[in-house]
Amino acid sequence: MSDFNKYTSKIDYSAIIEFALQNGELMHYKKREYFNRQGEVCYKMGYVVSGSFRYCCINSSGESKVVGYTFENSFVGNYPACRLEDHSNVEIQALCDCSVYVVSNKQITQFYEQNIENQRLSRSIAETLLWEVYDRMIAMYSMTPEERYIEILDRCPALLNLISLKELASYLMICPETLSRLRRKLVQK
Numbered sequence: 001m002s003d004f005n006k007y008t009s010k011i012d013y014s015a016i017i018e019f020a021l022q023n024g025e026l027m028h029y030k031k032r033e034y035f036n037r038q039g040e041v042c043y044k045m046g047y048v049v050s051g052s053f054r055y056c057c058i059n060s061s062g063e064s065k066v067v068g069y070t071f072e073n074s075f076v077g078n079y080p081a082c083r084l085e086d087h088s089n090v091e092i093q094a095l096c097d098c099s100v101y102v103v104s105n106k107q108i109t110q111f112y113e114q115n116i117e118n119q120r121l122s123r124s125i126a127e128t129l130l131w132e133v134y135d136r137m138i139a140m141y142s143m144t145p146e147e148r149y150i151e152i153l154d155r156c157p158a159l160l161n162l163i164s165l166k167e168l169a170s171y172l173m174i175c176p177e178t179l180s181r182l183r184r185k186l187v188q189k
Contacts, residue, residue: 004069004070004071004155004156004159005068005069005070005074005132008074010128010131011121011124011125011128013075013121013125015117015118015121016111016118016121016125017047019103019107019111020045020046020047020101020103021047021101023103023107023111024046024047024100024101024102024103024107025101025102025103026049026099026100026101026102027046027099027100027101027102028097028098028099028100029051029094029097029098029099029100030094030097031094031095031096031097032093032094033093033094034091034092034093034094035053035076035077035092035093035094035100036077036078036088036090036091036092037088037091038056038057038058038088038089038090038091039087039088040087040088041081041085041086041087041088042077042078042081042082042085042086042087042088042105043082043085043104043105044077044082044102044103044104044105045075045076045077045079045082045102045103045105045108046075046076046077046100046101046102046103047074047075047076047100047101047103048070048071048072048073048074048075048076048098048099048100049072049073049099049100049101050072050097050098050099051072051094051095051096051097051098051099051100052069052070052071052072052094052095052096052098052162053069053070053076053092053093053094053095053098054066054068054069054092054093054095054163054167055067055068055069055070055090055091055092056090056091056093057089057090057091058091064091064170065170065173066167066168066170066171067090067171068090068171069095069162069163069171070092071162076092076100077092078090078092079125079126079129080129082105082108083105083108083126085105095162095163139151140173145172145173145174145178145179145182146182146185146186148172149168149172149179149182149183149186150186152168152171152172165179165180165183
């Protein structure tokens with residue numbers, strides 16, 4: 001599912017991936033186990049070697065809303081909150097059994113401070129994450145729910161093998177009934 005998070009194709013992450021694999025602690029998360037809880041201070045990131053995670057936030061009504069996913073061969077964690085050692089605004093939960101090389105914020109800082117190339121990588125990561133969030137925000141204003149649905153499935157055709165329609169509806173910020181109507185309409189075309 002390499003195309004789900006667009007930022008993963010924008011820069012070369014090989015140096016930090018190798019760092020995580022060499023210096024991280026291999027941790028195993030069972031299905032439904034949390035990597036991070038909303039409201040807790042973030043102090044770690046990870047590189048997922050197997051499995052996938054769901055990012056949710058709990059709104060003021062107490063409802064859980066899906067805001068993102070990460071899949072195998074990608075990173076997991078709340079990067080801004082980790083780097084700032086701040087409270088997480090999302091919960092990150094394993095969708096299945098997962099294996100992750102976990103590194104602390106302190107280790108990440110030491111990696112970035114090793115040389116100018118790693119410092120540039122740090123800046124590039126922050127810039128691409130900002131771009132991803134901004135791109136998604138603009139899509140919410142400029143694309144219809146149908147267009148967002150088509151775009152995500154064109155980019156990630158196997159997504160519905162990994163997540164439920166209810167979760168996809170939450171991610172698209174529409175109700176499940178609207179998603180069902182969209183799917184019926186597209187089948188009829």
